[in-house]
Amino acid sequence: MRRSIATVCVSGTLDDKLTAAASAGFDGIELFENDLVVSPWSPVEVRSRCADLGLTIDLYQPFRDLDSLDDGHFRKSLDRARRKFDVMAQLGVDTVLVCSSVAPDAVNDDDLLAAQLAALADRAADHGMRIAYEALAWGRHVSTWDRSWEIVRRADHPALGLCLDSFHVLSREVSPDPIAGITPGKIFFLQLADAPHLRMDVLQWSRHHRLFPGQGAFDLPGFVRLVLAAGYDGPLSLEVFNDVFRQADPTRTAVDAMRSLVALEDQLTIAGYDGSRTALRALPPAPDLTGHAFTEFAVDGRSGPELRTALRGLGFLHTGQHRTKPVELWEQHSCRVILNSAVTATGPAAISAFAVTSVDPAAALARAEALRAPAHPNVREPGEAELAAITAPDGTQVFVTGPANPWRADFLPTGAKAGGWTAGEPEADDAKAGAGLLAVDHLGLAQPFDHFDEAGLFYHSVLGLDHLAAEEYAAPFGLMRSRAVADPARRVRVALTVSLLRRGEWAPAVSDPQHVAFATADLLATAEALDLPALPVPDNYYDDLAARFALDAGFVATLRKHGILYDRDANGGELLHLYTPVIGGRVFFEIVERRAGYDRFGEPNAPVRMAAQRHRRLTGT
Numbered sequence: 001m002r003r004s005i006a007t008v009c010v011s012g013t014l015d016d017k018l019t020a021a022a023s024a025g026f027d028g029i030e031l032f033e034n035d036l037v038v039s040p041w042s043p044v045e046v047r048s049r050c051a052d053l054g055l056t057i058d059l060y061q062p063f064r065d066l067d068s069l070d071d072g073h074f075r076k077s078l079d080r081a082r083r084k085f086d087v088m089a090q091l092g093v094d095t096v097l098v099c100s101s102v103a104p105d106a107v108n109d110d111d112l113l114a115a116q117l118a119a120l121a122d123r124a125a126d127h128g129m130r131i132a133y134e135a136l137a138w139g140r141h142v143s144t145w146d147r148s149w150e151i152v153r154r155a156d157h158p159a160l161g162l163c164l165d166s167f168h169v170l171s172r173e174v175s176p177d178p179i180a181g182i183t184p185g186k187i188f189f190l191q192l193a194d195a196p197h198l199r200m201d202v203l204q205w206s207r208h209h210r211l212f213p214g215q216g217a218f219d220l221p222g223f224v225r226l227v228l229a230a231g232y233d234g235p236l237s238l239e240v241f242n243d244v245f246r247q248a249d250p251t252r253t254a255v256d257a258m259r260s261l262v263a264l265e266d267q268l269t270i271a272g273y274d275g276s277r278t279a280l281r282a283l284p285p286a287p288d289l290t291g292h293a294f295t296e297f298a299v300d301g302r303s304g305p306e307l308r309t310a311l312r313g314l315g316f317l318h319t320g321q322h323r324t325k326p327v328e329l330w331e332q333h334s335c336r337v338i339l340n341s342a343v344t345a346t347g348p349a350a351i352s353a354f355a356v357t358s359v360d361p362a363a364a365l366a367r368a369e370a371l372r373a374p375a376h377p378n379v380r381e382p383g384e385a386e387l388a389a390i391t392a393p394d395g396t397q398v399f400v401t402g403p404a405n406p407w408r409a410d411f412l413p414t415g416a417k418a419g420g421w422t423a424g425e426p427e428a429d430d431a432k433a434g435a436g437l438l439a440v441d442h443l444g445l446a447q448p449f450d451h452f453d454e455a456g457l458f459y460h461s462v463l464g465l466d467h468l469a470a471e472e473y474a475a476p477f478g479l480m481r482s483r484a485v486a487d488p489a490r491r492v493r494v495a496l497t498v499s500l501l502r503r504g505e506w507a508p509a510v511s512d513p514q515h516v517a518f519a520t521a522d523l524l525a526t527a528e529a530l531d532l533p534a535l536p537v538p539d540n541y542y543d544d545l546a547a548r549f550a551l552d553a554g555f556v557a558t559l560r561k562h563g564i565l566y567d568r569d570a571n572g573g574e575l576l577h578l579y580t581p582v583i584g585g586r587v588f589f590e591i592v593e594r595r596a597g598y599d600r601f602g603e604p605n606a607p608v609r610m611a612a613q614r615h616r617r618l619t620g621t
C-alpha cells in the first residue's frame with residue numbers, strides 16, 4: 001500500500017520535513033496548514049518541491065469548527081473553505097480533513113450537521129475536491145467514529161467521506177468492529193497512530209503521547225484490518241503528535257516511522273489478510289534466535305585492566321586473542337565477552353556490540369534491511385569470518401551469527417583453558433571451570449532519551465523480540481522507565497531503560513550504566529566461588545525484604561551475607577541476583593538465578609542497586 005506521513009510527525013521546517021519523508025521512502029504526505037503558513041514557499045513551489053522529491057500531497061489539514069448553530073458563522077466557514085480550496089488547487093491536493101467542531105456553537109443535531117457538511121461538500125465538488133470528516137475524540141458533540149459515520153451517511157454526498165484516525169477510534173470505549181461494515185468507498189482517509197495506555201485527558205494524550213505503530217499499546221493491525229475490510233485502498237498515513245519526535249532529527253524519525261509501517265504491513269500479511277487487492281508487502285520472517293553469542297566492550301587503557309580483573313573474578317578465562325586486532329575473547333561456558341581496544345570512538349554505548357545466534361543469519365539481515373536497518377560489513381581482514389552488523393538506535397552494533405559461532409575462528413587460542421580448547425570449536429570445554437556462569441541471561445541497555453521508543457520498535461521488528469511488560473520506578477537520579485524485549489523461548493533478552501525526563505543537570509553523566517547479566521543455576525554456590533566483591537547492599541534492604549515477602553530469617557541472612565537481592569512474582573517465581581560495582585566508569589555485571597519461571601528483571605531492586613553504586617563511587621565502600 002502507499003505510505004504517507006503527516007508533516008506534524010517530524011521536526012523542522014517544511015523543507016526539512018519533506019526531505020526527511022522522501023529520504024525514508026514515503027510516497028506522500030499530509031500537509032499540515034501550519035507547516036505551509038510558516039514556509040517561504042508558495043503553494044505552487046511546495047507542489048513542485050514535493051514532485052521533485054517523488055512525494056504526493058495526499059491530504060490538507062485541518063479545517064476546524066466548520067459547523068455552527070449561528071447561520072452567519074457557518075456562512076463565514078464556507079467562505080473560509082473556499083479560500084482553502086484555492087490553496088489546495090495550487091498545492092495539487094484534492095482532499096481536506098475537516099475535524100469535528102470543539103466550539104461552543106457546534107451543531108448537535110445530526111440532520112443539521114449532515115446538511116452543513118453536505119453544503120460544504122457541494123462547494124468542494126465544484127472545485128473537484130473532497131471532504132474527509134474526522135471525529136476528534138474531544139469533539140464537542142461528535143467525538144466517536146460511529147457518530148461521524150452516522151452524519152456522513154445521512155449527508156449522503158459523493159464528495160463527503162470519513163477520515164478514520166486510529167487514535168481517536170481506539171482511545172474511546174466505542175467498539176471499532178462495525179468499521180468493517182462501512183459502505184465501500186466512504187472511508188476517504190486513514191490516519192495511523194499508536195499510543196501507550198494512559199489515564200489522562202484525551203486531548204493531552206493525543207497531542208503529546210502518540211507513537212508510531214508498534215511502539216504503544218493499541219492493536220493497530222486489528223484496526224487496519226477492519227478498515228481494509230471496508231474496502232479502503234488509500235494510503236496508510238501516519239499522524240503522530242509526540243513531544244520527543246517533534247524535536248528529534250527528522251531524518252531519523254522518518255526512518256523510524258517508515259519502519260513502523262513496514263512492520264505493520266507485514267503483521268497484516270501474517271494475520272492472513274488477503275492483501276492481493278491492496279498489495280500488502282511481507283517481510284522475511286523474524287529470525288529464530290538461539291541465544292546470545294557474545295557481548296563486546298570497547299575498552300581503553302583505564303577500563304581494560306578493570307574489566308579484565310572483574311572477568312577473572314567472575315571465573316572467566318582469556319581464551320582467545322584476535323588474529324589481527326587488539327581484541328580479546330573471554331569465556332565461561334556459553335558466556336562470551338570480547339574486549340576490544342581497537343574501537344577508539346566508542347560513542348554513547350558502553351557495550352559497543354553484541355551478537356545473537358540464529359540458524360539463518362542471512363534471512364535476519366535481509367529482514368533488517370527491509371526494515372530500513374541495513375547491515376554493513378564489519379571491518380575485517382582477508383580470511384576472517386563474515387560478520388555483518390546492524391546499528392541499533394543507540395549506536396550499538398548488533399551482529400547475527402550462526403549457532404556454531406564461526407567468528408571464533410578469528411581468535412587464536414591462548415591455551416588458557418583446561419581441556420585444550422581449539423579455535424572454532426563450537427563449545428569450549430570449560431563448563432567445569434569458573435563460577436558456574438552458564439550463558440547470558442539478558443543485556444541491560446540504558447537508552448538515550450530521544451531514542452527509547454525507536455529502540456523498542458527496532459528490537460521488536462528487526463529481531464522479532466516480543467515486548468514484555470513495561471515498568472516505571474523512582475530511582476536516585478529521577479524516574480526511570482524500563483521495557484524489556486525477549487524471544488518466545490527466552491534465549492535472548494534485552495532490558496531497555498530510560499529516564500522519564502531528559503537527564504537533569506545534577507544527575508551524573510552516566511546515571512544508569514549498561515550491563516550484562518549472566519545466568520547461573522545456583523547463585524549461592526556461584527557467590528561462594530566468585531573472586532570479586534559483590535556490590536554491598538544496605539541492611540535496610542534486607543529488613544524490608546523480610547517484611548515484604550515474609551521470608552525465612554536464615555534465608556535472608558544468606559542473601560545478606562552475599563549481597564544477593566531477591567524478587568518474587570505473583571505466580572511464586574523467584575529471582576535471586578547480585579550485582580558488581582560499576583567497572584571502568586560505564587558498565588557493571590549482574591548474575592541471576594531464575595526459579596520457577598520468574599520472567600522479569602528484578603525491577604524493584606534497580607533503585608537499590610543504583611543507590612549502592614553511587615554510594616560505592618563516592619565512598620569506595
Ligand SMILES: O=C(O)c1ccc(O)c(O)c1
Pocket residue numbers: 061062097099134136165191206207239
Ligand atoms: O489535535 C488536533 O487538533 C488534531 C488535528 C487534526 C487531526 O487529524 C487530529 O487527529 C488531531
Ligand SMILES: [Mg+2]
Pocket residue numbers: 134165191239
Ligand atoms: Mg487525525
